[in-house]
Amino acid sequence: MSVKVEDKLFLDRFNVDDESHLRLRDGQVCFDRCQDQPCLYICPANVYKLEKDRISVNYEGCLECGSCRVGCPHFNIEWRFPRGGYGVRHKFG
Amino acid sequence: MDETFDAAIVGAGPAGISAACVLADRGVKVIVLERGEYPGSKNMFGGVLYGHHLRQIIPDFVERNCPIERNIVESRLWYLSEEGGLSFAYRDTAFFEERRNNAFTVGRAKFDRWFADQARAKGAVIVSATVVTDLLTDDAGRVTGVKTDRADGDLRAKVVLLADGVNSPLAAKAGFRPEVRPENVALVVKELIALPEEVIDERFGVSPGNGVTCEILGNVTLGMNGIAFLYTNRSSVSIGIGANLADFAMQQARPYEMLESLKTHPMIAPLIKDGKPKEYLAHWLPEGGYDTVPRLCGEGFLIAGDSAMMFNALHREGSNLAMTSGRLAAETILEAIEKNDFSSSGLQGYVKRMQDSYVLKDLRKYRKFPSFLETHKELFTSLPRATCAAAREMLTVDQVPKKARQRDAWKAIRGQVPPLRLLRLVWDAWRSVR
Numbered sequence: 298m299s300v301k302v303e304d305k306l307f308l309d310r311f312n313v314d315d316e317s318h319l320r321l322r323d324g325q326v327c328f329d330r331c332q333d334q335p336c337l338y339i340c341p342a343n344v345y346k347l348e349k350d351r352i353s354v355n356y357e358g359c360l361e362c363g364s365c366r367v368g369c370p371h372f373n374i375e376w377r378f379p380r381g382g383y384g385v386r387h388k389f390g
Numbered sequence: 391m392d393e394t395f396d397a398a399i400v401g402a403g404p405a406g407i408s409a410a411c412v413l414a415d416r417g418v419k420v421i422v423l424e425r426g427e428y429p430g431s432k433n434m435f436g437g438v439l440y441g442h443h444l445r446q447i448i449p450d451f452v453e454r455n456c457p458i459e460r461n462i463v464e465s466r467l468w469y470l471s472e473e474g475g476l477s478f479a480y481r482d483t484a485f486f487e488e489r490r491n492n493a494f495t496v497g498r499a500k501f502d503r504w505f506a507d508q509a510r511a512k513g514a515v516i517v518s519a520t521v522v523t524d525l526l527t528d529d530a531g532r533v534t535g536v537k538t539d540r541a542d543g544d545l546r547a548k549v550v551l552l553a554d555g556v557n558s559p560l561a562a563k564a565g566f567r568p569e570v571r572p573e574n575v576a577l578v579v580k581e582l583i584a585l586p587e588e589v590i591d592e593r594f595g596v597s598p599g600n601g602v603t604c605e606i607l608g609n610v611t612l613g614m615n616g617i618a619f620l621y622t623n624r625s626s627v628s629i630g631i632g633a634n635l636a637d638f639a640m641q642q643a644r645p646y647e648m649l650e651s652l653k654t655h656p657m658i659a660p661l662i663k664d665g666k667p668k669e670y671l672a673h674w675l676p677e678g679g680y681d682t683v684p685r686l687c688g689e690g691f692l693i694a695g696d697s698a699m700m701f702n703a704l705h706r707e708g709s710n711l712a713m714t715s716g717r718l719a720a721e722t723i724l725e726a727i728e729k730n731d732f733s734s735s736g737l738q739g740y741v742k743r744m745q746d747s748y749v750l751k752d753l754r755k756y757r758k759f760p761s762f763l764e765t766h767k768e769l770f771t772s773l774p775r776a777t778c779a780a781a782r783e784m785l786t787v788d789q790v791p792k793k794a795r796q797r798d799a800w801k802a803i804r805g806q807v808p809p810l811r812l813l814r815l816v817w818d819a820w821r822s823v824r
Contacts, residue, residue: 300650305581305670312427335639341579341646341672360672361432363557364577367570368639377559381539382427382519389582389626389669390434390498 302343306358314383317356319344319365320375327352327373336365336374360385395421395515397723398536398547400522400560402429403498404439404709405695406553407505408716409723411447414512416724421515421545422506423538425554428518430502433555434580434673435709437621437628438462438603439501441491443713448508452491457504459495459623460601461485464594468657470608471778475657486600495601495623497582525550525564525691532733533564533690549690549732551719553712556676556696566693567684572639573764574678574699576616578632579645581653583665587625593661594622605706606631608774610652612643615763615770617706618652620661627662629653632675634764645672675708676701679760680753686744687737692719700749703763704756704823711749718743755823762822766815768807773815776806 321327327334334352336345342358345365361384366376378384397413399406402424413420426432437459444451452458464481485492506516526535526544535546552561556575561567587598594602601622610618616633631645631652638645653662676682676699683699686692694700695712702711722740726732744750763769779802783795790798803812 300644300647302644302646305646305667308667308670333639333642335642338642338644339577339635339638341577343644343646360670361557362577362672362674363559363570364572364635364638364672364674366559367575368572368635377523378425378521381425381521384432385671386427386431387434387499387669387671389623390430390500390502390671 302341306342310386310388311357312383312386313357314379317354318377318379318384319354319356319359321352321354322373322375324351326371331371331373333370335368335370339364339368393545395419395545395547396727397421397549397551398423398545399551399553400536401552401554401697402426402506402516402518403433403502403553403555403695403712404505405697405712405716406551407502407509408447408713409551409553409694409720410509410514410516411512412717412720413723414509414514417513418724418727421517421547422509423520423522423536423545424506424516424518425521426518428503429506429516430499433498433502434671435498436578436580436619436630436706437495437497437623438493438706438709439496440493440707440710443710446717447713454508455504457496457500458491459497460596461491461599462493462495462603463596463600464602466602466604468604468606468608469774469777470606470610470655470657471774472609473656474778474782475608475655476777476781477657493603495603495621495628497623522554522560524560531689533688549692549723549726549737551716551723552691552693552697553695553716554697556674556699558697561684561693561697566688566691567697567699570674572635574676574682575635575674576632576677577635577638577645577672578630578675579649579670579672580628580630581649581667582623582626582628582669583662584626584668585662585665590622590625590627596622607769609770610648610655611770612641612648613767613771614638614641614643615767619706620658626668627665629658629662634677635674646670675703677703677760679703680750680757683750683753687722687740688734690732692722692737692740694719700753702752702756704759705752714747714749715744718747758822762818766818768811768815772806776803779803779806
């Protein structure tokens with residue numbers, strides 16, 4: 298089943314910070330050493346996308362679950378909470 | 391911030407606010423730091439709270455307009471294959487009247503905000519939009535306060551209670567808890583689907599204000615160790631699905647695809663028909679059980695709720711464990727204030743209180759349950775198929791004599807799960823929960 302997660306994220310409210318709270322420590326690791334690239338699958342917001350020569354980090358739609366941080370086999374994702382008041386804002390929870 | 395507080399609490403969820411209420415009630419100078427724009431704005435769970443535990447903090451929560459969605463009068467357990475499913479359900483008049491609000495649904499954005507307001511009314515200081523980035527420690531390694539991402543961000547306190555949830559980079563950074571391992575959490579995604587109140591009443595067969603919970607197991611998690619749920623709110627239903635994070639990585643499954651496919655299941659589709667999706671969220675469940683609970687306190691700090699990995703996977707209880715651990719942490723802090731001893735030994739009463747409470751007793755009882763699920767994948771693959779196939783055989787009415795039918799039903803089971811394996815499963819299941 299092909300599902301566009303963008304349609305789901307569109308339902309949510311975000312207060313997007315200018316600066317990303319997620320960062321790949323070393324983009325080269327993703328290509329040279331990471332076979333499975335689980336970040337491309339496990340992220341419930343599809344933050345990580347495979348581009349031609351890199352993995353892009355679309356932090357704007359991050360749901361702040363933490364899965365990429367602990368799911369990355371190379372601990373290559375620098376992860377912090379968005380600054381106070383920024384990020385996803387639950388309407389119902 | 392120049393002020394010194396008796397207690398600083400990280401996180402305005404059920405654990406943190408419970409503690410803040412108990413402390414503020416006794417005149418303790420307490421501050422709660424919440425990273426969301428308001429309490430609840432970052433919080434999410436399946437949807438069920440328990441009246442008993444809330445009553446211990448706010449005895450008159452109903453009169454104080456606690457934002458209850460629906461009082462749960464019926465609990466269903468569904469075991470689903472791709473085509474169908476078995477349903478076990480229990481409804482009781484006791485849950486309508488004398489045990490009303492034994493369990494009820496809430497939305498955390500509303501509930502946590504209300505709960506924090508109760509703490510504020512008692513005198514607690516609640517500061518939102520503030521991330522605690524680190525802990526302040528003295529030369530001896532004693533926790534003496536918190537660092538925040540505000541400009542004048544250091545805040546001193548005699549004791550710090552960590553109640554910042556399962557995804558706590560702070561706990562890992564401070565060394566209170568090892569970083570979460572993928573196999574010890576479930577990643578859950580949840581969608582809120584709006585439906586008119588009377589449509590929900592009708593579809594779930596309940597009177598206004600009452601509701602139903604469905605816990606769902608089976609093939610819906612694509613063979614991964616996982617769960618799904620469908621809970622009724624006042625004018626929406628919460629549908630969610632999750633699986634062990636290590637399983638997700640191995641399976642290369644996408645959480646939102648699994649959710650969409652769940653919504654088309656024949657047992658679920660009619661219940662959410664014409665509903666409008668309103669929100670999509672993701673969160674972890676601490677599923678590792680007793681063996682992943684960290685040291686509960688140390689020099690100048692305590693840890694409660696999801697931060698301490700307190701979750702009873704078998705009964706799907708978490709919010710009550712959070713409230714109880716928050717309350718017991720607060721009682722310990724009161725004791726420490728009296729003795730003016732915030733050292734590790736001064737806070738040991740928390741460990742004793744937790745051991746004497748249902749929280750650690752239950753977690754210990756089900757200690758082996760997480761690994762039982764992880765090592766019996768047939769629960770999520772062949773067994774649901776087998777039971778559903780057997781049920782289909784038994785319920786098909788034609789000219790085949792019942793004896794032959796039963797043989798076919800048994801054959802359907804045996805074809806999926808060998809009898810010895812089945813016996814082993816039942817035995818292991820019993821051993822993991824006794």
